[in-house]
Amino acid sequence: MRILILIIVFMPLICQAQESQWQLKKNKDNIKVYQKQLDGFKLKHHKAITVIDVKPQVVLAVLQDSDACPQWVHDCKVNQMVEMIDLTHRIFYTNIAAPLFLKDRDMYLKSDIDFSFDENKYVIKLNSLPTYGETHKNRVRVIDVQMVWTIKTLSQDQTEVTYQVYIDPKTPIKTFVNRAILDSVLKTMQGLRDITKLKKYQ
Numbered sequence: 001m002r003i004l005i006l007i008i009v010f011m012p013l014i015c016q017a018q019e020s021q022w023q024l025k026k027n028k029d030n031i032k033v034y035q036k037q038l039d040g041f042k043l044k045h046h047k048a049i050t051v052i053d054v055k056p057q058v059v060l061a062v063l064q065d066s067d068a069c070p071q072w073v074h075d076c077k078v079n080q081m082v083e084m085i086d087l088t089h090r091i092f093y094t095n096i097a098a099p100l101f102l103k104d105r106d107m108y109l110k111s112d113i114d115f116s117f118d119e120n121k122y123v124i125k126l127n128s129l130p131t132y133g134e135t136h137k138n139r140v141r142v143i144d145v146q147m148v149w150t151i152k153t154l155s156q157d158q159t160e161v162t163y164q165v166y167i168d169p170k171t172p173i174k175t176f177v178n179r180a181i182l183d184s185v186l187k188t189m190q191g192l193r194d195i196t197k198l199k200k201y202q
Contacts, residue, residue: 022047025182031189033182044178047164048189054196056151056159060122061201062192063149066092072191074184077104082133088113092126093133098140098169099180105169107142108132121152144168163189 022034031050038045052059062068069079075097083091089112096105108129115122130143150162165185171177195201 026186028186029190031186031193033186033189035178035182041166043166043168043174043181045164045166046181046185047162048185049160049162050189050193051154052159052161052193052196053157054159054202055157056122056153058196058201059151059159059161059192062195063124063151065201068195069094072188072195074187074191082108091129091132095139102140102171104139105142106136106139107145109145109147119152121150124149124151140170142167142169161189161192
């Protein structure tokens with residue numbers, strides 16, 4: 001009886017802990033993509049991890065090249081730096097193509113770059129600015145975006161890249177959106193790996 005009571009009491013806590021863990025959803029081209037659902041969020045968080053055979057400065061150079069966004073970020077049409085606060089804090093405007101009959105999505109993101117000497121890694125955090133800039137009648141403004149790029153040195157010519165993202169693109173079908181974001185994260189990481197091979201970033 002005592003065991004039964006303990007199970008009843010702690011089972012919700014166990015289930016909640018399991019739900020908050022990352023679950024592997026895709027493992028393709030040496031890229032692993034995970035999902036997890038957190039309380040208080042409409043959609044799932046996504047995370048992709050891969051290892052690229054370049055120096056971390058190469059990856060950082062790609063991420064800082066705003067004009068190159070359409071070449072590797074899935075469905076990116078435009079990415080422009082609209083304000084440089086300083087070398088490590090910038091504001092970008094991004095326009096993302098939407099599928100089928102939906103309007104394109106756009107957003108303003110504030111980028112913050114930090115380098116950890118102890119862990120030898122760069123961390124780039126991007127967060128949406130809901131009230132920044134003008135809206136466009138033919139685009140839907142996305143106001144709930146959180147992204148984190150982590151660029152960690154593994155060896156002289158190997159870099160571990162982690163891309164974590166939460167985004168609510170304001171579309172009604174939750175299951176479709178989670179699947180679309182999962183595919184987008186994978187394709188974006190594939191695009192990043194491919195573009196780092198270009199000579200201009202080496």
